Amino acid sequence: MLEQSDDILKLIDEFLVNEDESKEKLSKEFVVESMFNVWLDGYKVYQPTDYFLETLNEDDPDLEYNINSEFEFLFTTLEIFGLPKDYVNGKGHHTGWHKAAAGDDKKSKGKGKKKKAKMGGAAAKLAAKMGVQEEEKVRPTFFDLVPFQKALKKFLCCTPDVRSFVRCLFTEKSNLLRNVFKDKHGELSFKKVVDIHEFSNMLGDNGITVDGLLGESLGSMLICFGDIEVDKHWGDRPPP
Numbered sequence: 001m002l003e004q005s006d007d008i009l010k011l012i013d014e015f016l017v018n019e020d021e022s023k024e025k026l027s028k029e030f031v032v033e034s035m036f037n038v039w040l041d042g043y044k045v046y047q048p049t050d051y052f053l054e055t056l057n058e059d060d061p062d063l064e065y066n067i068n069s070e071f072e073f074l075f076t077t078l079e080i081f082g083l084p085k086d087y088v089n090g091k092g093h094h095t096g097w098h099k100a101a102a103g104d105d106k107k108s109k110g111k112g113k114k115k116k117a118k119m120g121g122a123a124a125k126l127a128a129k130m131g132v133q134e135e136e137k138v139r140p141t142f143f144d145l146v147p148f149q150k151a152l153k154k155f156l157c158c159t160p161d162v163r164s165f166v167r168c169l170f171t172e173k174s175n176l177l178r179n180v181f182k183d184k185h186g187e188l189s190f191k192k193v194v195d196i197h198e199f200s201n202m203l204g205d206n207g208i209t210v211d212g213l214l215g216e217s218l219g220s221m222l223i224c225f226g227d228i229e230v231d232k233h234w235g236d237r238p239p240p
Contacts (some may be wrong), residue, residue: 001039001074002156005156005207009153011035011147012149014127022145023140023142025142026145027143028088028143028147031143031145038082043070045069047067052224078151078155079151080224081152081217081220082147082151082220083147083148091139092144093144094140094144095147155217155220157214158217162214166214166221173207173208179206180192180199180203181194195219198221199218200215200219201215203218
């Protein structure tokens with residue numbers, strides 16, 4: 001997929017700028033068969049061989065292996081970079097459609113269009129009886145490529161050169177980096193709660209600039225490639 005990433009993003013952009021084509025073509029079946037499966041064609045995730053299954057203890061804490069299919073591996077990886085879980089089945093689609101609809105209404109008003117009077121009381125009952133319904137905004141039903149596009153861009157940002165740059169930056173600025181993990185008394189503390197997805201902002205507050213798409217992707221990159229352990233839980237911290 002990395003070799004065809006430019007073509008993939010270009011195709012997604014074409015659908016995003018042409019809503020009529022998206023409504024017509026972007027069903028789950030079309031996207032999976034004609035896009036995702038095509039992009040994964042030729043990619044192979046090698047499963048554990050009999051050697052692992054027969055000679056090694058399954059309870060060995062040092063044993064790691066991948067049992068995902070190529071399709072599953074793609075989406076579990078992109079979930080680290082913000083893709084909603086169960087995205088293929090519609091989770092996380094069109095999350096901002098209310099705001100988009102409200103924005104369209106404002107644009108329409110700005111163009112001098114007359115505001116339709118809202119039916120009420122006897123008029124609404126008569127209209128309902130005659131089969132006339134008021135126009136209302138409804139949630140789009142076509143497959144939403146925006147979450148996939150955002151997660152893919154963040155993943156593609158984390159190239160080997162970028163990861164090498166971050167390692168060198170952290171080594172060079174190690175003293176400043178430690179400041180992120182100091183408590184209010186200026187002491188390093190294992191009790192200090194750090195949100196990995198706000199890590200770039202904390203670095204900035206301590207004199208290490210990591211901005212742009214890399215800043216947005218840094219936390220996900222550390223989870224995916226940094227071999228760090230992250231616990232998902234609530235912690236006390238000042239509000240943003």
